[in-house]
Amino acid sequence: MHALACIQPYILNNDHNKHTPMYFDIEFYTEDHRAEWDRFIRRSLQGNLFNQQRFFDYHSEGRFQHRHLIFRRRGHIVAAWPGAFRDEDGLKSWTSHPGASYGGLLIREDVSLIHVHRLVHDLISVAKDEGIERLRCTPPPIFYHSRIGDTVEFTMRRAGFTYLKQDYTQxxxxxxxxxxxxxxxxxxxxxxxxxxxxxxxxxxxxxxxxxxxxxxxxxxxxxxxxxxxxxxxxxxxxxxxxxxxxxxxxxxxxxxxxxxxxxxxxxxxxxxxxxxxxxxxxxxxxxxxxxxxxxxxxxxxxxxxxxxxxxxxxxxxxxxxxxxxxxxxxxxxxxxxxxxxxxRNTMILDNVQTWQAPANYMPDTPKVEVDVR
The missing domain is CATH 3.40.630.30 (Gcn5-related N-acetyltransferase (GNAT))
Known part of the structure; x- marks a missing residue:
């Protein structure tokens, strides 16, 4: 049985009538989360000034329709998506973040490859429920990471994200x-x-x-x-x-x-x-x-x-x-x-509403056995 079939339905918000299978407990950011959000950003793998709420505060009120997403496991934040809804090329886009140099899926240092795959799955599922047609993000260059690695970008590529542009930074x-x-x-x-x-x-x-x-x-x-x-x-x-x-x-x-x-x-x-x-x-x-x-x-x-x-x-x-x-x-x-x-890559997924997890995106069983070769 494919691992995606093992997850349980979860309602994103009280006013959310859609039942989407999720791996993580998910909620949209509110001002009540401010201290916890900024604490997570400081401790996350790729977090930086451009993801902190104080940075978003400098934008004039109403300039962006902020919609930041929080992913939890056993009550603790394991990932965040700082973003905003906006129209882009005639599509309803959830961009991370149009008012910042860098955004993307920010994760805790210890998140495993399989859990990153689950996080990307849940992100796309929430976007689909919200009527989003495009996901877009510009992750920070790799040297911003507290530990060098490409796990998130690798997973997003496997999920169907493509490079909209690849800038050169020094x-x-x-x-x-x-x-x-x-x-x-x-x-x-x-x-x-x-x-x-x-x-x-x-x-x-x-x-x-x-x-x-x-x-x-x-x-x-x-x-x-x-x-x-x-x-x-x-x-x-x-x-x-x-x-x-x-x-x-x-x-x-x-x-x-x-x-x-x-x-x-x-x-x-x-x-x-x-x-x-x-x-x-x-x-x-x-x-x-x-x-x-x-x-x-x-x-x-x-x-x-x-x-x-x-x-x-x-x-x-x-x-x-x-x-x-x-x-x-x-x-x-x-x-x-x-x-x-x-x-400095900018990635997009344009088929959010029709997205299905690709073949072999997840392992065949929910529990992965360590394979020592």
Whole structure:
């Protein structure tokens, strides 16, 4: 007998009239779950700042139809799906999460392969009951995991998810770097070493932990927005959104600015995503001060401080654009700091309403015997 036939019906909510076979006790997130949710995110395999409720709070009220899902086993949270309902390409999509860099099915570290298969099954079943036509998620790159592994992505692929896009992100493994600054700089490309030394020689200085509010934030955002305008884009966040984020997560946003003769000429904003990863979210410089080379100095300073504080990775973000375009110059700049490339995948399942577990998706018996070969 196939293992799927052994599970018992479960009603998702009191107002839910559908009886869908489920492996786990499942409920939608409410404000009563806030502390428990954030505690689970901090302890989960892939959890990060972008999955915490304080991060979702910075979005204006009504911008997203949040529908976060909680999976329990014996009363304890074993997995979560941070998401929102929205229309996408004419389909009712449950996206994880449209207002965050990363989402996906977040699991407890000790969840086994067979239980991940059951979690994905239950996720799709709930989506089907909710009238969802598409599931979409962008999991964090593998180096965000507390333990490196591809179990969730492997299972989603087996369930029928496909890659909507595969972005290219770059990060530096801080554990491989020497602590001494002179030895750290020696790991960089020769042009980058020269640029850093030039900035220091010219008298460029750096101020850390600048307040992301008031006039200081005005200066920061002016540099950032003008820098982005030169390449025909705008910052992901408005000035007020950055201020709101800094108020909601003050220990997880760290801004620094480079100064020359008392004037701010460049800025960087790092996110402390979890215990392992610091992410460079914004870096920008005043074009008139480009010859002073403040950006390489700011990046080096951030890498040095992340390394000293025990982070494992410094994430420099993606170097790709829509339609599979590579931002070649940006990728090359990052490579000068000995950064390594990784996938940042976005996955979708478009046949939710007609989905059936594929053949051989689950073992033939509910209890799997250990096979020592």
């Amino acid at each position: 990060a530096i493994d801080l554990r491989d770097l020497p602590l001494a600054e002179r030895l750290l700089i020696a790991k960089y490309d020769n042009k980058t070493r020269t640029a850093i030394r030039k900035a220091v020689r010219e008298g460029v200085t750096i101020k850390h932990n600048i307040p992301l509010k008031g006039e200081t934030l005005d200066v920061f955002y002016d540099i950032l927005s003008k820098n982005r305008a030169r390449i025909g884009t705008t910052p992901t966040h408005t000035r007020d959104e950055i201020e709101s984020l800094a108020e909601l997560a003050p220990k997880q946003l760290e801004a620094s600015m480079a100064y020359y003769n008392g004037e701010a000429i460049a800025c960087i904003l790092n996110f402390v995503c979890n215990e392992k990863v610091m992410l460079e979210f914004y870096i920008a410089h005043d074009h008139k001060a480009q010859n002073l080379r403040p950006s390489p100095l700011l990046v080096h300073d951030s890498i040095l401080h992340a390394h000293e504080r025990g982070f494992h990775w410094y994430d420099f973000g993606i170097s790709t654009e829509p339609e599979d375009k590579v931002t070649w110059g940006l990728a090359a700049f990052k490579e000068n700091f000995s950064m390594t490339g990784f996938f």
